[in-house]
Amino acid sequence: MLFTALVVVLATVPGPVAAEARAGGSVVVAEGETVDGLETFAGSVVVRGTVEGDLSALAGDVTVTETGRVTGNVAGAAGSIRIAGAVDGDVSGAAGDVAIAETGSVGGNLDVGAGTLRIDGTVAGDVTVGAERIVLGQDASVGGDLTYDGQLSGPRGVVAGSIDRDPSLGGPVFEPITPGFGEWVLGIYGFLVNLTLGAVLLLVFPRFSRRVADTAVEGPARAGAVGLLLLVGVPLVLLAVAITIIGIPLTIVGAMVFGLFAWVASVYGRFAVGTWLTAYTTVESRWVSLLVGFLVVGIAVRIPFVGWIPEFLVGLLGLGALALALTEHRRRVRRESPGEATGTDAGVPPA
Numbered sequence: 001m002l003f004t005a006l007v008v009v010l011a012t013v014p015g016p017v018a019a020e021a022r023a024g025g026s027v028v029v030a031e032g033e034t035v036d037g038l039e040t041f042a043g044s045v046v047v048r049g050t051v052e053g054d055l056s057a058l059a060g061d062v063t064v065t066e067t068g069r070v071t072g073n074v075a076g077a078a079g080s081i082r083i084a085g086a087v088d089g090d091v092s093g094a095a096g097d098v099a100i101a102e103t104g105s106v107g108g109n110l111d112v113g114a115g116t117l118r119i120d121g122t123v124a125g126d127v128t129v130g131a132e133r134i135v136l137g138q139d140a141s142v143g144g145d146l147t148y149d150g151q152l153s154g155p156r157g158v159v160a161g162s163i164d165r166d167p168s169l170g171g172p173v174f175e176p177i178t179p180g181f182g183e184w185v186l187g188i189y190g191f192l193v194n195l196t197l198g199a200v201l202l203l204v205f206p207r208f209s210r211r212v213a214d215t216a217v218e219g220p221a222r223a224g225a226v227g228l229l230l231l232v233g234v235p236l237v238l239l240a241v242a243i244t245i246i247g248i249p250l251t252i253v254g255a256m257v258f259g260l261f262a263w264v265a266s267v268y269g270r271f272a273v274g275t276w277l278t279a280y281t282t283v284e285s286r287w288v289s290l291l292v293g294f295l296v297v298g299i300a301v302r303i304p305f306v307g308w309i310p311e312f313l314v315g316l317l318g319l320g321a322l323a324l325a326l327t328e329h330r331r332r333v334r335r336e337s338p339g340e341a342t343g344t345d346a347g348v349p350p351a
Helices: 002-012 181-204 206-218 220-241 247-278 286-300 308-335
Strands: 020-023 026-029 038-041 044-047 055-058 062-064 074-077 080-083 091-100 110-119 127-136 146-153 163-165
Touching (some): 044 055
Parallel strands (some): 020 038, 038 055, 074 091
């Protein structure tokens, strides 16, 4: 997902036009306020006024209210997109949910990859979407063609152009046998894959894994802050590297490496939660801690509307704790390096 998000943002952020950049927190363009372009990272953005130019958001949510307007394009990644106002240009992104409300209008094309896409408003151009669910409302209007992959429902007559299914867009490879069946299967599969990764980490790196968990439990605020810094800073650095042509391959490789790092960190975050909870019991098994962490977080993320909050916080916790543990490990290795000093004079116990 991080790789897709970076590709989307890199493809839609204008080069020579200066835009206001903000990181973290909630960014609100108030009604009656006008800003010249806007780029946000790891935070939500709500447009009630006017954005002159393009709006892009990485690792955050985008909402254009009924009174809001974006004169350029809207690009969002790793969040949700809701258009209830007017977007004069295109809307594109890789998001959890995308919605064009009854009052919303898109003057250009709609090109998204999402969990769910719902169109109740107007899209003047073409719609290209790969999603689990695509819903066309009774009052929706699509002026161009609809190219999709996923489960399409709603009146097809609202599409003025052709309607074609393209499996390469990445929708589900099978229709759910019962409502929600596919989601549960994928959820269980993801749970088992992540749990297996956690077991491998504990088996291969038992001491280091414990150090990561202890770092998170002993200083959760510090670990979370470091995690947020990495979540915001690494994409910014990768985007800066991508300015040059030679930097684009490095950015792609860097995004893939950081994505793998973030995946491992999310597993460690769950292990840390389990370690913290089992500390209040008489159980002292790292395997039990791992399972408890996965079960508790797995239940928490299923809470409607707010389930993303514990998953996001656990991800930040694991990301920061893993980075801090690696930093401490590197310092320890340097202190114990025979090339720098030997014996008790260097503070290293003799062999």
